[in-house]
Each structure stands twice: as C-alpha cells, then as structure tokens.
Amino acid sequence: MDIKEIKDSQFLKQLNIKQLENLSSEIRDFTMHSVAKTGGHFSSNLGVVELTVALHYVFNFPKDKILFDVGHQAYIHKILSGRACQFDTLRQYQGLSGFQKRSESPYDIWEAGHSSTALSASIGLATARDLKKSDYEVIAFVGDAAIMSGESFEALNYIGSSHTKVIIILNDNNMSITKNVGGLSDFLSDVRVSKGFKRARQNYVHFLSKTNAGKKIYEATKKMKDALKDKVLDDTLFSHFGLDYIGPIDGHNMNDLIQALSTVKDIDHSVVLHVKTIKGKGYPKAEKDKIGLYHGVSSFNLDEGILPSYSKNEQTWSQAISQHLLYMMTNYNDICAVTPAMITGSCLNKVFEKYPERCFDVGIAEEHAMTFIGGLSIGGMFPFLSIYSSFSQRAYDQLNHDIARMNIPCLIGIDRVGLVGEDGSTHHGVFDLGLFMPLPNVVIMVPSNQLEAEAMMNTAYRLRDKPYIIRYSKSTLMRLPVHNDQIMKIGQWKKELYSENNSVTIITYGDSVSKIRKAANENNYRINLINALFLKPIDYKLLEEIKETKIIVYETVMKKGSLGEAIAYYYANKQNSVNMHFIGLEDHYVAHGSVEELMNQEKISLNDLYSLIKEVVNE
Numbered sequence: 001m002d003i004k005e006i007k008d009s010q011f012l013k014q015l016n017i018k019q020l021e022n023l024s025s026e027i028r029d030f031t032m033h034s035v036a037k038t039g040g041h042f043s044s045n046l047g048v049v050e051l052t053v054a055l056h057y058v059f060n061f062p063k064d065k066i067l068f069d070v071g072h073q074a075y076i077h078k079i080l081s082g083r084a085c086q087f088d089t090l091r092q093y094q095g096l097s098g099f100q101k102r103s104e105s106p107y108d109i110w111e112a113g114h115s116s117t118a119l120s121a122s123i124g125l126a127t128a129r130d131l132k133k134s135d136y137e138v139i140a141f142v143g144d145a146a147i148m149s150g151e152s153f154e155a156l157n158y159i160g161s162s163h164t165k166v167i168i169i170l171n172d173n174n175m176s177i178t179k180n181v182g183g184l185s186d187f188l189s190d191v192r193v194s195k196g197f198k199r200a201r202q203n204y205v206h207f208l209s210k211t212n213a214g215k216k217i218y219e220a221t222k223k224m225k226d227a228l229k230d231k232v233l234d235d236t237l238f239s240h241f242g243l244d245y246i247g248p249i250d251g252h253n254m255n256d257l258i259q260a261l262s263t264v265k266d267i268d269h270s271v272v273l274h275v276k277t278i279k280g281k282g283y284p285k286a287e288k289d290k291i292g293l294y295h296g297v298s299s300f301n302l303d304e305g306i307l308p309s310y311s312k313n314e315q316t317w318s319q320a321i322s323q324h325l326l327y328m329m330t331n332y333n334d335i336c337a338v339t340p341a342m343i344t345g346s347c348l349n350k351v352f353e354k355y356p357e358r359c360f361d362v363g364i365a366e367e368h369a370m371t372f373i374g375g376l377s378i379g380g381m382f383p384f385l386s387i388y389s390s391f392s393q394r395a396y397d398q399l400n401h402d403i404a405r406m407n408i409p410c411l412i413g414i415d416r417v418g419l420v421g422e423d424g425s426t427h428h429g430v431f432d433l434g435l436f437m438p439l440p441n442v443v444i445m446v447p448s449n450q451l452e453a454e455a456m457m458n459t460a461y462r463l464r465d466k467p468y469i470i471r472y473s474k475s476t477l478m479r480l481p482v483h484n485d486q487i488m489k490i491g492q493w494k495k496e497l498y499s500e501n502n503s504v505t506i507i508t509y510g511d512s513v514s515k516i517r518k519a520a521n522e523n524n525y526r527i528n529l530i531n532a533l534f535l536k537p538i539d540y541k542l543l544e545e546i547k548e549t550k551i552i553v554y555e556t557v558m559k560k561g562s563l564g565e566a567i568a569y570y571y572a573n574k575q576n577s578v579n580m581h582f583i584g585l586e587d588h589y590v591a592h593g594s595v596e597e598l599m600n601q602e603k604i605s606l607n608d609l610y611s612l613i614k615e616v617v618n619e
Contacts (some may be wrong), residue, residue: 029283038089071098119156144171321472329358337355338386339387342387419599428590443469452488506609583603
C-alpha cells in the first residue's frame, strides 16, 4: 500500500498476520529511505516496526494512550497515525518533529527528548483516568537503557505499590546509543540467554496459541499463571517491585506480539511485557553498529552507508576537549573521565580505550554521575565529567548541593551548548548558564579556540581549588597539532579588537568571537570586541574600562540568567548609567530546524548583530 495514504491505524484491525507482516516490511522500507534523506533517528525506529504495528493493532489509539520514553523512537507511531505524508519535512524547519509532539496529533500524549520520564508520567495519567472514571489503557514504551535510571526506578516502586494499571512495554535491544551498563543490564542479559526463561517463554506462547481463549489465560487458569510465575516472575527484579512480568517475547514475531499484547491488555493490574528487538533491523550496517553511528544520522546514501569524514584542519569541540583530556591523562595519573552513556557522542572512545581503569560510563544517570565525581575528587582523584548541556539540567541539584556547596575540585565539560538544530526544544543547550551562574564557588569558562580550551582545562587541574565548568558547542573549530600546557588567570577577559576611539563594544564568547572578528575585519567595522573567556567570575576591571562606550552583549542563550543580565546587574549595583543592548533568546522554547534558520527566526544571527551595531552607532 501507499504508506503516505495512511490516515489512522483503524484499518489494521481488518488485516491478518501475513498482511501485518507485509505492511511492517513496507513501513520499514519507507522509514529507512525517508530518514536517509532527511536525517533523524535511524536504528531505533527500524527496530520497533513490528512492535509498533502490533500495538496499534491491539489497542485503540488515540483513545488508549501510549507514552514513548524517548520520543525519537516514535516514527512508526507517527506513520500509523497519519503523518507519513509529512515525512519529507521530518526535523526540518516548521516541519514534522523528530519526537512526539502534542501539538501535532492527538495520538501524541507525551513529549520526551530525554529518557526515563514515561513511567512517572504514565502512572500519573492512569491515576487521573481512574479518578475521572474513564476507560482507556495507558502504555509506557520504555527502553532497556532508560529503565535503569533513577527516575524509572522511583516510578517502578510507586507503580508496584499502586492499584492503578499501567502496561509497561520493555523494548530491549541490548543497546542504548552505545552498550548499556549496570546491574539491571546484566540481569536482562541473563534473561536473554537463560534456558529457563526460554523454556518458560515457549510454554507461554504454546499456552496462548492452543486456543482462541488463550489471551484469557490469567483470568481463566490461575494454576497456569502461578506455574508461569514460579518459573519466571518470582525470580525477576520486577517481581520485587510487585509487578507481573512476561517475556522475553520476540519483537519481530507478529503472532507472538499480538498474543502477548492482547493478554496484557486484559490483565487488570500493572504488568511488564519484555520485548526483545534488534536495533537497526533490516539494515545490516545498522544492525552491526556498536558505537552509535546509525543512532542519529544526517542524510546519507543507503547503498554506501555512513562514510566517515575526516578533515585535517577542522575538528568538533568534543574532539578537541577529549584529545586534550587524553593528553592530560597520559601525563597525570590522577585524572579520571566520567560520562553518563555518552562515550561516542562526547568523542571519548580513545580515552576509554587507553585508560579503562580511570574511565567510567555510569549509564543514563546524570544525577549519579555528578555526585560520583564528588566522591572521586574527595578520594584524591581529579575527575572530568562530560555531559550534554540539555542533560546537565538533570544534575542541577547534585552540582548545587554536592559539588558547589562543598567546593569540590573537578572539571565539568558542558557539551552541545547553544542551539543544536533539528532535535529541537528538548535538546537546545540554552538553559545551563542560567541554572549554574547563581551557584557560589563555581567557575564558568568558554573557549573560542583550541588553545584557550586546553589552557582552561590545564588551569582547572593545576589549581584544583573549586568546581570548574567549560562550555562548548556542537560546531567545529580549527585543529592545532600541538597541545599546550599554559594556564589562565581566572576571570580575565581578552581584548580581541580594541581602540579607545571606537564607540561600540561587543562582549561575546565561544564560537561567536572568531565569527565577529572575521566579519569586522572584512567589513571594516569600527568596534571593540571583548572575548569573555570567563562568564563567572566576570572581569569587572574591564567593565569599568568600557563603561563609557555603547555596549552590546551578544549571546545565543536565554537572556534571563545570561552574562548580559549579570553585567547589567553589576552596572546597576554600581549606579552606573550605561548604554547597553542585548542579543539573546527571549522567554520561550525554540522549535526545531537548522541552526541558521533558528538564529534568523530568533533574531540572534550575526546579521541581526550588525543591524544593531548600525543602529547603536547612529544613536
């Protein structure tokens, strides 16, 4: 059939198993080709095709509610709810979101870009359903990595003690972005290979397929249910939360899926259905991918696959930071590296390979990661924590209470700051500065080139006197072949362009410094350009020096909590009357699109800066 003509999933009810299998193949092919053209989350969606089709066959969406723990695996759900015709706009500016989006469709009840929220939200929704005396199912679609997080465990504990029903679909592909870690991962691995579990599963499928009434097994045959529990349920982690467990089920066997989903639908209490899927199913290169290459992709040629691109002159910020970290760890044996499940994204592969005994992937557990480095530091090590800006928000309390308050020496790399593009509002790194600026004891640094980044990392290690944060974006910078061992003076800014005759002073930091300097030189802009290497503490001496000029603070983060706000507070507190202008994000969430499109939309592009410079000059 023409996948783009699907309006909703009701037509599935009329199909037989063979037809559902054929449809799944067509949807997988459609998804594969669509995402290869637009970019997006590739492997995770190919792995859940049959499971999502079966869910839409058994349940009645949107009356029934499904909450995807990480919305980037909801592409098949979007197709079956009538949005395939928009897939050529996937993740494009003003196009279809790459995640569930409540404003897009009544089928999307929950939005999530970060993992581990679905269970808490599901029990809340189910509780509201019962209080309102409504009649619908609530399904939490959770991955094997996400279910290992702290919030998921908190929710499991509550669900198990509640009389409210939630159906938990555990999508187990034995992978997050990279390999899972932790005790529950080991438990799931044991489940996958255990002969007892396999035998129990075979018996379970046999029971269901013997009769059309098989799906009534729980209600009709208590003895059979108890026997199954003796073999499977009582030995699982979920049973200790008071939850029934069924599985593992083959996530690519349509008959097994439908039988299992029909059974859990008719159970009158919360249950975990463990479904084993293959991430990247149907595309061999993605199936074999163990480093996350096909997790989130840009457009690529399906025949060729993703080809690595190398540049002798450029590198990403993540590469620059990790390479200097490797250099430092080679020279100093008391440095540790920590990441919450982002080895590949943060380019830490070589660091982990060379120094495995001093490298720690704690899984999707940002809160634990932050407090963990506090313990490492107190124990005499110097920890470097690499964490995405949008994920660092989850560790705010730990940074505040456990790190900053006790003034524990460490270095925290905040990756992916600023607008990140197509992932949209859940992933833009525009809030960390507003969260962390008010924290006492913390030093916040932003390099504009490799030399500055390395000097900042050296400074944090050499001084070892407080928590240091180094912020860097997703973009690229010039690659320098030699590492440096310089350190910086804390709080000192740099004059990139300066003349006492210039009436306008631009204060900025990070990637913007070189872009503005280049444009000013090429267009003969007569401006002062200040590189604010430290956002905390601020260079108050330089602020006093430039206060008679017209000041423009240029940032790509939220204005509230920004460097500009801190500068304005300083001048106001000194009762200085200063001519100041600000460029930054206003008080709203920014949607998805290319970074350039979003910068133009939000009026924070360099063209917007140049227009403001002209206005200020003519004031």
